[in-house]
Amino acid sequence: MMSLTVGVLALQGGFSEHLDLLRTAAHHISSTDAASKTDFTLLEVRTEEQLARCDALIIPGGESTTISFVAAQSGILEPLRDFVKVQKRPTWGTCAGLILLSDEANATKKGGQELIGGLGVRVHRNHFGRQIESFEANMTLPFLDDQGAQAGFPGVFIRAPVVEEILATNDSRPPVEVLAKLPGRLNKMKPGVSQANTKDDSGDIIAVRQGNVLGTSFHPELTKDARIHVWWLKQILGQQ
Numbered sequence: 001m002m003s004l005t006v007g008v009l010a011l012q013g014g015f016s017e018h019l020d021l022l023r024t025a026a027h028h029i030s031s032t033d034a035a036s037k038t039d040f041t042l043l044e045v046r047t048e049e050q051l052a053r054c055d056a057l058i059i060p061g062g063e064s065t066t067i068s069f070v071a072a073q074s075g076i077l078e079p080l081r082d083f084v085k086v087q088k089r090p091t092w093g094t095c096a097g098l099i100l101l102s103d104e105a106n107a108t109k110k111g112g113q114e115l116i117g118g119l120g121v122r123v124h125r126n127h128f129g130r131q132i133e134s135f136e137a138n139m140t141l142p143f144l145d146d147q148g149a150q151a152g153f154p155g156v157f158i159r160a161p162v163v164e165e166i167l168a169t170n171d172s173r174p175p176v177e178v179l180a181k182l183p184g185r186l187n188k189m190k191p192g193v194s195q196a197n198t199k200d201d202s203g204d205i206i207a208v209r210q211g212n213v214l215g216t217s218f219h220p221e222l223t224k225d226a227r228i229h230v231w232w233l234k235q236i237l238g239q240q
């Protein structure tokens with residue numbers, strides 16, 4: 001029997017919602033794939049010791065400046081960098097988590113937040129505007145193919161970042177893969193929204209992966225839809 005310990009960084013933001021969906025996803029995998037039984041352990045991560053127990057980690061949405069401030073204060077920022085960039089364990093960031101996992105973020109105040117990094121991209125924070133400009137979009141996520149991508153995924157965008165540039169890296173990392181874009185048409189329907197500098201008008205980049213690191217602009221944890229969690233766990237287990 002395989003065992004997999006998955007942590008959710010629990011310093012601020014939507015960590016308990018992620019844990020709920022991880023529970024649903026783990027249950028789904030165990031009940032549909034009895035042949036390769038996996039023993040899942042799910043835990044909230046606040047300390048270096050808890051992080052060291054994890055095979056994989058989710059960094060939730062919330063407020064990235066707060067998360068990085070608390071992480072620095074509690075001495076877990078460097079261990080997180082090591083987890084993601086040296087040990088290269090699977091790590092997924094949603095919204096604020098995507099910001100923290102990016103190598104660069106704009107719109108940070110002087111002396112602003114410290115990032116964990118790992119994704120060779122620059123994000124544009126609060127791309128769609130303020131909290132009041134939050135929106136939901138029905139999205140097609142091609143990577144959910146075997147789970148029915150056609151059904152559409154409820155994309156919840158709250159002061160969401162987008163990937164505005166894929167940075168040229170001269171290190172040994174694999175290339176950044178663009179997993180999903182939000183059709184420009186949707187943005188253009190929203191008055192006053194500036195287009196990200198994604199070099200074309202096919203839409204804003206809202207999901208990327210580079211090796212062990214996955215980032216999404218939106219919040220699957222604020223839906224009841226566990227398909228991305230299932231997909232991510234299956235990838236880690238090498239079932240996809």
Ligand SMILES: NC(=O)CC[C@H](N)C(=O)O
Nearest residue numbers: 061062063064095096159
């Ligand atoms: N919903 C979110 O996670 C918002 C992220 C927020 N704009 C930040 O900069 O951290």
